[in-house]
Amino acid sequence: MANAQFNAVFKEANETRKRYRVLMGGAGSGKSVNTAMDYITKLSDPKYKGCSLLVVRAAEASHLNSTFAELSRAIIRLGLESVWTIKTSSMQMENRFTGNYILFRGCNDLRALERLKSVTVPSGKLCWIWVEEANEIKANDFEILDDRLRGKLPDGFFFQITTTFNPVSASHWLKSRLWDYDDKNTFRHKSTYLDNRFIDDEYRERMERRKTVDPAGYQIYALGNWGEIGGVIFTNIEICDLYEKRFDSFSLGVDFGFNHASVCLLVAHYDGDIYILREVYAKGKTNAEFIDLLDRAKIPRHVLMFCDSAEPDRIKELRQAGYKAYPVKKEPNSVMRQIEWLQQRKIYIDGDCTNMKREIQSYRYKKDNRTGENIDEPLEYDDDCIAALRYSIESQRKLVALKSMNKSVLGIW
Ligand SMILES: Nc1ncnc2c1ncn2[C@@H]1O[C@H](COP(=O)(O)OP(=O)(O)OP(=O)(O)O)[C@@H](O)[C@H]1O
Numbered sequence: 497m498a499n500a501q502f503n504a505v506f507k508e509a510n511e512t513r514k515r516y517r518v519l520m521g522g523a524g525s526g527k528s529v530n531t532a533m534d535y536i537t538k539l540s541d542p543k544y545k546g547c548s549l550l551v552v553r554a555a556e557a558s559h560l561n562s563t564f565a566e567l568s569r570a571i572i573r574l575g576l577e578s579v580w581t582i583k584t585s586s587m588q589m590e591n592r593f594t595g596n597y598i599l600f601r602g603c604n605d606l607r608a609l610e611r612l613k614s615v616t617v618p619s620g621k622l623c624w625i626w627v628e629e630a631n632e633i634k635a636n637d638f639e640i641l642d643d644r645l646r647g648k649l650p651d652g653f654f655f656q657i658t659t660t661f662n663p664v665s666a667s668h669w670l671k672s673r674l675w676d677y678d679d680k681n682t683f684r685h686k687s688t689y690l691d692n693r694f695i696d697d698e699y700r701e702r703m704e705r706r707k708t709v710d711p712a713g714y715q716i717y718a719l720g721n722w723g724e725i726g727g728v729i730f731t732n733i734e735i736c737d738l739y740e741k742r743f744d745s746f747s748l749g750v751d752f753g754f755n756h757a758s759v760c761l762l763v764a765h766y767d768g769d770i771y772i773l774r775e776v777y778a779k780g781k782t783n784a785e786f787i788d789l790l791d792r793a794k795i796p797r798h799v800l801m802f803c804d805s806a807e808p809d810r811i812k813e814l815r816q817a818g819y820k821a822y823p824v825k826k827e828p829n830s831v832m833r834q835i836e837w838l839q840q841r842k843i844y845i846d847g848d849c850t851n852m853k854r855e856i857q858s859y860r861y862k863k864d865n866r867t868g869e870n871i872d873e874p875l876e877y878d879d880d881c882i883a884a885l886r887y888s889i890e891s892q893r894k895l896v897a898l899k900s901m902n903k904s905v906l907g908i909w
């Protein structure tokens with residue numbers, strides 16, 4: 497074994513043979529690294545010759561930079577490069593010694609679901625499924641996965657589904673279906689960054705800072721406790737692969753930052769719903785560097801771009817670079833108006849928009865310190881993508897507002 501070391505907190509988890517292995521935890525607790533190393537170890541073990549692994553995420557495209565990368569790193573950490581063939585183009589891994597495979601699938605759209613249902617391993621048996629960021633998938637899709645693991649197994653083999661996730665909301669199906677459901681087939685495990693001996697001091701300090709600036713997020717991401725119900729602002733979201741879809745129109749939203757992130761979102765509109773297709777997210781960049789990133793991400797210049805009005809000089813530079821950049825006029829209470837408008841439609845987010853996904857899942861209302869009740873005002877923490885999203889919908893929102901005014905005044909619509 498090269499220089500691989502496991503975190504001790506996962507010892508029992510790596511030994512259990514129970515059908516449902518539920519690895520819940522705060523951010524950076526080591527769940528993903530451990531799961532990747534555990535599966536590479538097992539799949540390389542001759543006693544499991546003939547067992548294959550299916551790795552599932554909501555959006556198939558997001559495997560490449562997460563699970564696929566993590567499993568590749570695990571192969572290197574474990575010094576097993578000589579026995580594993582990693583095929584990046586077909587997203588497949590094979591252990592030449594055991595003949596075991598790792599396949600990758602998504603499940604949040606019809607095409608991906610069909611590919612998932614028809615998945616077959618080239619040889620041996622599909623024994624294990626790892627659902628990474630399981631909070632992004634639907635309860636029904638979990639049942640489909642569960643159905644895949646059946647039939648007779650040779651002695652010594654076992655079926656197992658591993659879920660790894662942050663406990664984002666106590667109303668999530670993961671809590672009722674897996675965490676609270678007490679049966680002999682379920683192994684439950686909770687970990688936090690404090691269990692991860694590879695975490696650095698800077699990360700620890702960031703987590704501690706969150707205790708004061710974002711207490712609700714601290715509960716979930718630092719302590720690994722279930723997020724409360726009610727405080728989350730956007731529950732109308734779905735993570736998916738957004739390729740080959742047709743849309744009515746497009747817009748861009750830009751929020752400027754330096755210590756905070758500068759963000760540009762490419763957003764599509766269809767049938768009243770919102771589709772977040774692409775994000776550019778960068779900290780510590782000058783405007784010229786940010787524009788360079790927009791170019792590299794192929795952000796279209798012909799689409800209207802709505803920007804934070806606080807930085808007219810940066811807007812001017814964007815216009816000089818050929819973008820159709822406009823400031824968004826701020827009105828009293830416009831943040832809550834934009835939020836309410838967004839809450840009334842479905843928001844689809846491409847799986848590759850990792851920062852958007854993180855922010856929107858933990859975007860919460862402020863709390864009244866005396867009563868503990870939520871206030872109608874968002875907590876301003878880790879919300880740079882949210883700001884860009886709010887700007888991106890301004891033309892749509894104002895258009896709809898105008899239409900509904902006409903409707904009431906003229907009785908036409
Ligand atoms: N066994 C290990 N060996 C070396 N480094 C590790 C190990 N486990 C964790 N780490 C380090 O800790 C970091 C966080 O671990 P990991 O990504 O597994 O956390 P996580 O629990 O999946 O977090 P999240 O909930 O945010 O997805 C990794 O990026 C890696 O640097």
Ligand SMILES: [Mg+2]
Nearest residue numbers: 527528529660
């Ligand atoms: Mg992880």
